[in-house]
Amino acid sequence: MDAWDKALGRAMFTEDYYVDYLLANALFIKQVLSPMPHARIKKIDASRALSISGVHGVFTASSIPGENQVGYAIPDQPLIAEGKVRYAGELVALVAASDFDKAIRGAEEVVVDYEPLPALLDPLEAMERRDVLVHEERGSNIAFQTRVRKGNVEEGFSKAHVVVENEYRLHHQEHAYLETEAALAIPESEGRVTVIGALQYPHLGQKIVSRVLGVPMSKVKIVAPYIGGGFGGKDDEGPLTCAKAALVAYLTGRPAFILYSREDSIRVHPKREAAVIRYKSGVDAGGKLTAIEVTIIHDTGAYANRGPFILWRATMHASGPYEVPNAKVDGYAVYTNKVYQGSFRGFGNLSIQFAVERQMDLLAEKLGLDPVEFRLRNILREGSYTLTSQLLDHSVGVGEALKRVAEKADWWRKRREIEEFNKSSERFKRGIGVAVAWHGISTSRAVPDWSNAYVKVELDGSVTVYTGIVEMGQGSPTSSHVQIVSEILGVPVDKVKVVFATTEAPDSGATHASRGTGIGGLGVLVAAAKIRERLASLAGRVLGVDPGELEFKDGRVYSRRDPSKSISWRDLVREAYARGVEVSATGYYYLPKGRFDESTGQGFAYPAYSYIVLVTEVEVDTRTGLVRVLRVYPGLASGKIINPKQVEGQIEGAIAQAIGYTLMEYLYFDEYGRVLNANFTDYVIPTPKDIPEIEKPVYVEDKFRHGAFGAKGVGEMALIPGPASIANAVAHALGVNITSTPLTPWRLLEYIKRSPRG
Amino acid sequence: MRVEFILNGRKVAVDVEPSETLLNTLRFKLRVKSVKRGCERGECGSCTILLDGQPVTSCMLLTLQVEGREVTTVEGLEKDDLFKKLVDYFIEEGAIQCGFCTPGILLTAWAGLKQGRFKSVDDVREYVANLCRCTGYVKIINAIYKAATGVAGR
Numbered sequence: 001m002d003a004w005d006k007a008l009g010r011a012m013f014t015e016d017y018y019v020d021y022l023l024a025n026a027l028f029i030k031q032v033l034s035p036m037p038h039a040r041i042k043k044i045d046a047s048r049a050l051s052i053s054g055v056h057g058v059f060t061a062s063s064i065p066g067e068n069q070v071g072y073a074i075p076d077q078p079l080i081a082e083g084k085v086r087y088a089g090e091l092v093a094l095v096a097a098s099d100f101d102k103a104i105r106g107a108e109e110v111v112v113d114y115e116p117l118p119a120l121l122d123p124l125e126a127m128e129r130r131d132v133l134v135h136e137e138r139g140s141n142i143a144f145q146t147r148v149r150k151g152n153v154e155e156g157f158s159k160a161h162v163v164v165e166n167e168y169r170l171h172h173q174e175h176a177y178l179e180t181e182a183a184l185a186i187p188e189s190e191g192r193v194t195v196i197g198a199l200q201y202p203h204l205g206q207k208i209v210s211r212v213l214g215v216p217m218s219k220v221k222i223v224a225p226y227i228g229g230g231f232g233g234k235d236d237e238g239p240l241t242c243a244k245a246a247l248v249a250y251l252t253g254r255p256a257f258i259l260y261s262r263e264d265s266i267r268v269h270p271k272r273e274a275a276v277i278r279y280k281s282g283v284d285a286g287g288k289l290t291a292i293e294v295t296i297i298h299d300t301g302a303y304a305n306r307g308p309f310i311l312w313r314a315t316m317h318a319s320g321p322y323e324v325p326n327a328k329v330d331g332y333a334v335y336t337n338k339v340y341q342g343s344f345r346g347f348g349n350l351s352i353q354f355a356v357e358r359q360m361d362l363l364a365e366k367l368g369l370d371p372v373e374f375r376l377r378n379i380l381r382e383g384s385y386t387l388t389s390q391l392l393d394h395s396v397g398v399g400e401a402l403k404r405v406a407e408k409a410d411w412w413r414k415r416r417e418i419e420e421f422n423k424s425s426e427r428f429k430r431g432i433g434v435a436v437a438w439h440g441i442s443t444s445r446a447v448p449d450w451s452n453a454y455v456k457v458e459l460d461g462s463v464t465v466y467t468g469i470v471e472m473g474q475g476s477p478t479s480s481h482v483q484i485v486s487e488i489l490g491v492p493v494d495k496v497k498v499v500f501a502t503t504e505a506p507d508s509g510a511t512h513a514s515r516g517t518g519i520g521g522l523g524v525l526v527a528a529a530k531i532r533e534r535l536a537s538l539a540g541r542v543l544g545v546d547p548g549e550l551e552f553k554d555g556r557v558y559s560r561r562d563p564s565k566s567i568s569w570r571d572l573v574r575e576a577y578a579r580g581v582e583v584s585a586t587g588y589y590y591l592p593k594g595r596f597d598e599s600t601g602q603g604f605a606y607p608a609y610s611y612i613v614l615v616t617e618v619e620v621d622t623r624t625g626l627v628r629v630l631r632v633y634p635g636l637a638s639g640k641i642i643n644p645k646q647v648e649g650q651i652e653g654a655i656a657q658a659i660g661y662t663l664m665e666y667l668y669f670d671e672y673g674r675v676l677n678a679n680f681t682d683y684v685i686p687t688p689k690d691i692p693e694i695e696k697p698v699y700v701e702d703k704f705r706h707g708a709f710g711a712k713g714v715g716e717m718a719l720i721p722g723p724a725s726i727a728n729a730v731a732h733a734l735g736v737n738i739t740s741t742p743l744t745p746w747r748l749l750e751y752i753k754r755s756p757r758g
Numbered sequence: 759m760r761v762e763f764i765l766n767g768r769k770v771a772v773d774v775e776p777s778e779t780l781l782n783t784l785r786f787k788l789r790v791k792s793v794k795r796g797c798e799r800g801e802c803g804s805c806t807i808l809l810d811g812q813p814v815t816s817c818m819l820l821t822l823q824v825e826g827r828e829v830t831t832v833e834g835l836e837k838d839d840l841f842k843k844l845v846d847y848f849i850e851e852g853a854i855q856c857g858f859c860t861p862g863i864l865l866t867a868w869a870g871l872k873q874g875r876f877k878s879v880d881d882v883r884e885y886v887a888n889l890c891r892c893t894g895y896v897k898i899i900n901a902i903y904k905a906a907t908g909v910a911g912r
Contacts (some may be wrong), residue, residue: 231892649852
């Protein structure tokens with residue numbers, strides 16, 4: 001619906017507001033970042049910066065009028081470093097100047113005197129150290145722990161016919177959204193401030209800005225315009241970006257604009273967590289899993305941020321979508337002096353599913369079973385109990401999805417053919433791999449989650465929807481929400497306008513966790529349904545029919561029994577205004593949750609799970625170590641598919657990010673924990689040439705009773721098992737055990753050297 | 759320093775700093791907002807413009823270098839039939855997600871179409887080297903190939 005605007009560059013992104021309205025008057029902000037991974041700040045001297053004409057101010061922790069605390073899960077994080085810095089890239093001061101160049105010059109002239117402290121870069125070392133602490137006040141470098149205790153693992157392993165044990169290492173991932181972080185803050189009368197910024201949850205931005213400025217939330221208005229990609233990164237950094245701009249605007253009384261350079265963006269904002277996972281699993285002679293024992297260690301970096309939530313999600317997904325009777329899982333989020341971890345599409349689940357799905361292939365191989373067949377023997381179905389002993393009472397389409405994808409890919413025949421091909425091919429080896437994943441819908445455990453929206457019907461029958469859900473390419477507000485209203489009220493889509501991503505709307509929750517359409521759409525659905533009910537009762541009176549037999553379609557309301565009894569939508573709305581029938585409503589939906597015991601990790605984890613299957617074919621050049629993904633077959637069991645084209649777009653985009661993560665993307669840290677490749681020349685993301693054939697997805701519409709029209713969630717799904725499916729295909733091609741990422745050429749060559757055939 | 763060039767068919771004159779990039783001149787002085795700032799080192803293609811008909815990244819050009827030359831952005835192609843057809847295919851295919859990379863990709867694709875470069879899907883993959891982080895390129899490649907041949911890419 002907004003495609004033309006986007007095509008012509010008319011869709012307003014944050015920097016565009018700066019260009020349009022404020023160029024002459026606004027201050028431009030440049031960040032002074034720490035070059036040190038761990039150091040005390042002895043002194044900050046801004047005098048030289050302030051002497052540059054055009055530099056209006058240098059702001060540090062002591063400038064903050066409210067609370068210098070932005071920790072998401074744990075109060076461990078300042079907006080601007082105070083006392084000490086904990087990673088190279090941490091914000092130390094903000095320089096505001098009349099233009100871009102002066103702000104950059106000003107930032108170069110801020111002199112910070114650091115007293116270096118020993119830096120911890122390895123999470124395994126940091127876990128053990130007591131003499132060096134990233135956060136002294138916390139007494140340990142372990143930021144957070146999780147656990148699951150189910151059944152009896154010793155007994156489970158004693159029944160095992162085959163046991164497989166491995167240590168997996170997964171690396172960081174940079175979001176690399178094409179639009180870097182930006183925010184424009186406009187001071188207003190009575191101490192109010194409006195921020196236009198690139199963030200995924202306006203109401204969270206409102207909360208953080210209010211805390212930093214020390215003003216009530218009602219005085220802070222946040223609007224997210226179009227966002228040039230988020231993938232979780234702007235869920236974490238977006239509110240902080242807004243707070244930085246708001247602080248300068250509030251203190252100077254001038255509009256203030258912050259725009260991260262690409263280098264700053266990569267150095268500053270949180271990344272997908274790097275993980276060390278020790279995984280032991282046992283299976284009986286019948287091919288049923290008997291026990292798993294898992295240790296998950298996340299390199300949390302300098303701040304906990306969402307680490308505890310990421311770790312919980314990893315922990316509760318540690319079995320994969322399989323029945324496991326006995327389990328012991330321990331999770332540790334560990335502080336180090338590196339850029340901190342945060343939300344990234346998949347949220348802790350990608351790394352654990354990698355370990356699970358490598359284990360499943362290795363177990364199948366040891367048992368002499370086909371990987372698909374082995375998975376099917378253990379797959380979750382209706383009536384299964386999950387890792388947290390939650391009964392899955394509905395919406396479990398994963399087994400069928402796996403079967404249908406394997407059939408579509410001609411799995412069994414292709415696997416044999418490839419093995420034949422490899423016998424005669426020396427240099428090029430082919431492989432085909434499968435990986436399955438599950439992903440809990442909504443927040444983990446009993447953490448509250450809700451949907452909320454406001455819908456009003458205008459006098460001319462057009463409809464306006466207000467939601468806090470943002471538009472970052474996924475199209476939930478601009479496409480799915482429009483479709484929902486159109487379907488319920490029977491008005492054409494071009495008559496529905498969604499005002500999205502604003503704190504003027506009720507708090508709709510974040511646009512993350514694949515919840516924009518399925519959960520975000522619920523509030524819209526409830527509000528539209530309330531209005532429909534009122535108007536149906538009115539139309540029933542006007543037409544002299546039972547409201548229950550009324551159809552709302554194509555701009556008309558008519559009786560199903562006698563379609564001649566009919567009124568146009570427009571006339572009905574006019575009647576409503578004339579007769580005093582309210583045609584606006586808020587829609588609120590609170591997701592029912594159950595009990596969860598944190599000491600055993602048992603109980604209610606999620607209201608439902610989305611499931612995905614990927615079958616991937618690869619070709620490996622054993623001379624260069626280059627892996628080419630040839631073809632991917634996706635299959636999705638995520639409830640009702642509301643907009644198939646949009647869903648395909650999400651799957652294809654996620655597969656590209658999985659290929660990037662597995663085969664090319666890697667952050668290089670130097671001995672000071674500094675990111676060495678903070679640019680797009682050296683941090684390489686996929687181009688059109690790296691994209692394989694991606695087949696049309698198989699859909700199993702296992703409807704979810706608490707999602708809009710039965711939808712679960714799609715956005716994150718295909719990225720989660722992507723690396724595992726590629727690694728399984730590469731392992732099949734080479735006959736080696738792949739336990740780490742990335743599979744860049746030099747790493748692959750190391751694997752090939754170790755290979756029995758190599 | 760004063761620079762004159764043709765922007766979307768009209769002569770423009772602007773005062774610029776010697777070190778000023780065409781990207782900054784276009785956005786901040788001429789308010790051409792379709793030209794997006796992505797990486798500022800010529801990698802991503804979000805700031806693509808056509809310079810005398812050839813796609814180039816405006817972050818890698820000093821404005822001084824375009825003196826007397828012709829600069830085209832999507833604003834200058836709004837009424838062009840081939841461009842309109844191309845956008846229609848992008849919409850039909852679902853090739854636009856966040857939209858940040860879209861104007862740059864459209865310009866590159868339009869130039870490639872004009873020059874008759876797209877005989878195969880691989881030609882499109884080779885020529886359109888702009889980065890997109892949302893779509894996975896499948897629908898973009900299909901839309902461009904469709905515009906070139908009138909048939910779907912696969």
